[in-house]
Amino acid sequence: MANAGDVVNRVPITIALMLGTVMNSLDTTIANVALPHIQGSVSAAPDQISWVLTSYLIATAIMTPMSGWLSVRIGAKLLLLVSIGGFTAASMLCGIATSLPEIVVFRLLQGLFGASLIPLSQAVILDLYPLNRIGQVMALWGMAVMLGPIFGPLLGGWLTDNFTWRWCFYINLPIGILAFAMVLLFMSSKRSGLSRPFDMIGFGALTVFIAAFQLVVDRGPTQDWFSSPEIWTEAVIALIGLYVFFVQTLSSRHPFFPRALALDRTFVSCTVFGFFIGILLFSTLALLPPMMQEYMGYSALQSGVATMPRGLGTFVGMLIVGRLIGKVDTRLLLFTGLTLSTIALWQMTHFDLSMNITPIVVSGIIQGFGIGLIFIPLSAVAYSTLAPELRAEATGVYNLIRNLGSAVGISLMEALWTSNSAIEHATLAAHIQPGNPVVSAGLPQVFNPSTAFGLQALNGEITSQAAMVAYIDDFRLMMLVTIGCMPLLLFMRPPKTAARDITHAVAD
Numbered sequence: 001m002a003n004a005g006d007v008v009n010r011v012p013i014t015i016a017l018m019l020g021t022v023m024n025s026l027d028t029t030i031a032n033v034a035l036p037h038i039q040g041s042v043s044a045a046p047d048q049i050s051w052v053l054t055s056y057l058i059a060t061a062i063m064t065p066m067s068g069w070l071s072v073r074i075g076a077k078l079l080l081l082v083s084i085g086g087f088t089a090a091s092m093l094c095g096i097a098t099s100l101p102e103i104v105v106f107r108l109l110q111g112l113f114g115a116s117l118i119p120l121s122q123a124v125i126l127d128l129y130p131l132n133r134i135g136q137v138m139a140l141w142g143m144a145v146m147l148g149p150i151f152g153p154l155l156g157g158w159l160t161d162n163f164t165w166r167w168c169f170y171i172n173l174p175i176g177i178l179a180f181a182m183v184l185l186f187m188s189s190k191r192s193g194l195s196r197p198f199d200m201i202g203f204g205a206l207t208v209f210i211a212a213f214q215l216v217v218d219r220g221p222t223q224d225w226f227s228s229p230e231i232w233t234e235a236v237i238a239l240i241g242l243y244v245f246f247v248q249t250l251s252s253r254h255p256f257f258p259r260a261l262a263l264d265r266t267f268v269s270c271t272v273f274g275f276f277i278g279i280l281l282f283s284t285l286a287l288l289p290p291m292m293q294e295y296m297g298y299s300a301l302q303s304g305v306a307t308m309p310r311g312l313g314t315f316v317g318m319l320i321v322g323r324l325i326g327k328v329d330t331r332l333l334l335f336t337g338l339t340l341s342t343i344a345l346w347q348m349t350h351f352d353l354s355m356n357i358t359p360i361v362v363s364g365i366i367q368g369f370g371i372g373l374i375f376i377p378l379s380a381v382a383y384s385t386l387a388p389e390l391r392a393e394a395t396g397v398y399n400l401i402r403n404l405g406s407a408v409g410i411s412l413m414e415a416l417w418t419s420n421s422a423i424e425h426a427t428l429a430a431h432i433q434p435g436n437p438v439v440s441a442g443l444p445q446v447f448n449p450s451t452a453f454g455l456q457a458l459n460g461e462i463t464s465q466a467a468m469v470a471y472i473d474d475f476r477l478m479m480l481v482t483i484g485c486m487p488l489l490l491f492m493r494p495p496k497t498a499a500r501d502i503t504h505a506v507a508d
Contacts, residue, residue: 009186010128016182017121020084023175024117025148027056027091027110028282029311030156033289033304034165041165042100046290050414051218053286054407055104058214059111061403062207065256065396067116068123069198076124077187079116081180086113088176095169119395124187150311153289157304165300202248202256209241210404217411221418258393261386267394269491270382273334274402276485277378279409280341280478281371284348285310286410287417288360291471295464296353306357310364317372325377331489333377338486340370345479349472353464381492416477417470424466429459 031052039049071079090109097103159167215234223231249255261267288307292298321333344367351359386394
């Protein structure tokens with residue numbers, strides 16, 4: 001329980017926690033629309049620039065399960081100060097980065113420091129307020145979490161167009177400094193002194209597996225996958241890390257993750273489900289801004305405007321589903337969300353270079369609304385059959401797997417896009433022969449392959465069309481993955497008291 005000083009200061013403490021949450025949630029989306037500009041600034045290849053996103057997600061995935069243990073070990077206040085201060089400093093370093101390795105390392109630091117902000121903020125708020133006010137306060141806190149997906153793309157686009165992409169990171173400085181000062185001034189220091197033994201071997205093995213596996217996915221496209229000794233080495237290291245983690249989990253008295261979690265059918269199926277939801281949400285947000293800016297002529301601000309309705313759809317979906325949980329079978333809500341996401345992705349498979357903004361906005365609203373129907377019910381179901389003492393650990397596992405899905409999804413979709421766009425370019429170009437009278441008669445003069453200018457213009461058009469076909473291939477694959485998630489609903493048991501789990505679900 002919170003002490004008397006914290007209860008008196010709970011309003012400024014809550015404001016500080018919400019500022020930290022906003023800062024963290026903004027960074028999940030604000031950099032997406034700036035990716036093409038960052039790519040040009042640091043001279044990165046299209047498949048390499050995705051590391052700016054995946055490095056952040058991987059670091060967050062690794063550190064999130066440690067947040068509960070660290071808060072008990074060193075105290076919530078000190079952990080919050082370290083998290084906010086480190087995240088703010090890493091944001092500044094991202095802004096001054098001059099090369100791809102620098103920005104990737106600094107984004108890793110952002111993820112490492114920021115991983116504790118959302119789960120720890122939730123825990124402190126739950127400790128500050130009486131039960132009869134928890135729902136109201138958590139609703140406000142949940143709105144802060146949603147500010148990032150809603151306004152991140154728009155703010156990132158505006159900052160990039162009017163200033164530079166670096167301000168997408170500098171914007172965190174005033175927010176972070178204010179949040180740090182308020183936590184320092186108003187929150188009391190408290191340590192329980194009680195913590196379970198930390199499984200360093202299990203944590204280390206898991207970290208090695210995640211890092212090596214992500215390197216395989218990120219580096220594979222440029223190294224010709226398993227034709228490269230590097231990829232084989234990273235794959236073997238990943239397998240060794242996974243093996244050691246499983247052995248340690250099965251044999252240790254105090255494993256990093258409780259073994260009981262793997263025995264709960266509902267939790268396991270929801271966690272697998274969350275992995276694929278991470279793929280769907282973040283992969284789409286990573287693919288759309290480069291598509292709009294590089295091949296459709298959108299500015300960063302225009303792509304942010306086109307992307308923002310997706311976050312609004314998610315927000316509305318979460319508001320509606322909050323009223324339906326406990327009244328409607330949760331699996332029905334999940335099925336509806338998956339169906340809407342499938343419809344949106346089907347619409348996206350019909351994108352073309354000549355379309356206006358309407359199809360992007362409409363599909364974004366539908367997909368966002370579908371995701372909003374999935375997030376809260378999925379969390380409510382995931383924890384509903386677990387013993388109360390396992391829920392803190394379960395939250396860490398669930399978020400780790402979902403973030404891992406997001407990072408892997410972005411990397412795989414970018415890799416497939418790179419490969420498919422090259423294949424489609426070669427296929428389209430093979431049909432364009434200067435001596436072919438059909439081709440010569442059907443092409444505008446500006447694309448005349450007999451002239452150097454016409455050949456260059458024609459190659460540019462083929463490149464754009466091939467890129468769009470590759471994007472459509474990615475959207476089609478994501479649609480099939482969404483459909484493939486539906487059978488997982490059969491393994492879930494609806495929660496008997498789902499309403500009590502909404503508090504947990506808002507943060508997840």
